Amino acid sequence: MEKVKFGIPGLDEILKGGVKEGSTILITGVPGTGKSIAAMQFIYNNALKGIPGIFITSEENMTSLRENMLNLGLKIEALEKKGLMTIVEQSITSGGMISIEAPLKLITQKKIKRVAMDSLTLFEFVYGGSTNEFRKGIISFIKQMKEAGVTLVVTSERDTSEVDGMKFKPEDFIFDGLIILSMIRKGSSFERVIHVNKMRGQEHMIDVFPFQIGEGGLKVFPKQIPFSLIEQDVLKKSKR
Numbered sequence: 676m677e678k679v680k681f682g683i684p685g686l687d688e689i690l691k692g693g694v695k696e697g698s699t700i701l702i703t704g705v706p707g708t709g710k711s712i713a714a715m716q717f718i719y720n721n722a723l724k725g726i727p728g729i730f731i732t733s734e735e736n737m738t739s740l741r742e743n744m745l746n747l748g749l750k751i752e753a754l755e756k757k758g759l760m761t762i763v764e765q766s767i768t769s770g771g772m773i774s775i776e777a778p779l780k781l782i783t784q785k786k787i788k789r790v791a792m793d794s795l796t797l798f799e800f801v802y803g804g805s806t807n808e809f810r811k812g813i814i815s816f817i818k819q820m821k822e823a824g825v826t827l828v829v830t831s832e833r834d835t836s837e838v839d840g841m842k843f844k845p846e847d848f849i850f851d852g853l854i855i856l857s858m859i860r861k862g863s864s865f866e867r868v869i870h871v872n873k874m875r876g877q878e879h880m881i882d883v884f885p886f887q888i889g890e891g892g893l894k895v896f897p898k899q900i901p902f903s904l905i906e907q908d909v910l911k912k913s914k915r
């Protein structure tokens with residue numbers, strides 16, 4: 676089976692080569708954990724290989740998004756000019772009608788197979804804050820994406836960064852895959868860690884791995900153990 680490469684160094688190794696074509700993945704974490712960058716790497720690196728994608732942003736405006744990504748070495752504009760990448764801005768604060776119809780039209784018309792949506796908050800605005808309508812909205816969006824054969828990456832926010840104490844939300848169960856980005860404190864240091872919680876229908880590693888953000892975006896180290904968790908593990912073991 677041909678897998679879709681996520682495009683994040685180290686993550687594809689954790690995913691044993693990538694994700695299943697047509698799957699839907701939620702990247703979740705507290706602010707500043709790297710969700711937007713990760714979603715952008717998915718679209719950007721697939722576009723670099725000639726597979727066109729759409730990045731729907733309701734979080735950052737296009738200009739600052741392009742600028743921030745350029746600081747990481749992701750040259751979005753060049754790919755936009757080649758028609759390999761499209762950024763769709765769905766601003767919540769613009770006061771205009773928020774709709775997901777426009778990007779949906781673009782996806783079917785241009786036969787797009789890679790879509791990222793940053794972030795799920797957009798749905799909460801579209802569906803007026805009602806939990807049921809919000810869930811129904813996500814389910815119907817996912818259904819449309821699946822019918823179009825799209826591999827979808829969506830970001831969502833959390834208010835707790837703990838990997839152990841994470842309270843799961845209803846939307847976590849809707850997606851095929853769930854990737855959690857966290858920052859763990861040890862003394863005065865923070866370490867970025869990633870954990871693939873689920874990836875339906877395929878094999879993947881389930882451990883917590885350290886990652887960094889720098890040139891190119893996220894870089895995961897699948898052969899390393901997070902330093903912030905080493906002592907914790909040793910302490911836990913010695914209590915047994």
Ligand SMILES: Nc1ncnc2c1ncn2[C@@H]1O[C@H](COP(=O)(O)OP(=O)(O)OP(=O)(O)O)[C@@H](O)[C@H]1O
Pocket residue numbers: 704705706707708709710711712713734743746747832888889890
């Ligand atoms: N050029 C850069 N070099 C190094 N690190 C960077 C660079 N640009 C951003 N970062 C790191 O990435 C973080 C932002 O990543 P990103 O925007 O993906 O977070 P996020 O999880 O989407 O946050 P939010 O929930 O606020 O949208 C910054 O806080 C910073 O730590």
Ligand SMILES: [Mg+2]
Pocket residue numbers: 710711712734793
């Ligand atoms: Mg973000």
